Amino acid sequence: MSEGQCDNKIRYSLSDRSGVLRFEAFDIVDGGEPSCKKVADEICAKIIGRPLADVDVSEIEKIPCSGGAECVKSLANVIRECQGMFIR
Numbered sequence: 001m002s003e004g005q006c007d008n009k010i011r012y013s014l015s016d017r018s019g020v021l022r023f024e025a026f027d028i029v030d031g032g033e034p035s036c037k038k039v040a041d042e043i044c045a046k047i048i049g050r051p052l053a054d055v056d057v058s059e060i061e062k063i064p065c066s067g068g069a070e071c072v073k074s075l076a077n078v079i080r081e082c083q084g085m086f087i088r
Contacts, residue, residue, distance in 0.1 A: 006071035010078060014052065014086075021086055023047040023055070028071050035066045043075060053087045055079055 006028070015024040026047060028040045042063050047055050057076050065072050 006074040010071065010074055012078070014082065021052045022049055023052065024049075026075075036071065039063060039065050039067075039072065043072070047079075052079075052082055055083070057083075 009029050010026075011029055012026045013024045014021055016022070026040065026044050028036050043060065046059060046063075057079050060079065061069075061072060061076050063069075063072050
C-alpha cells in the first residue's frame, strides 16, 4: 500500500474536552494487510489519551510494519501537521 493510499485509510479524532488536546480515537480502515490491525493497536497505545504536545513522532516512526510502514509514515505526518497547527 502506498503512502497516499494510507492517507485515505487513517481515521482519528482529537478532543480538547479535558482542557488539553488529545487523540481520542485512531484506526486504519481497510488496511488490507493482516499486520495493519497490530500496527493500529500499537499506535493506539502510544497516542490515545496522550496530550498531542506529548506525542513523540520518532516513537511512532519506530513501530515495525511488515507492510512497508506507509501508514506509520502517513500518521507521523498527520501528527506533525496537528502539532504544528495546534501546539506551536
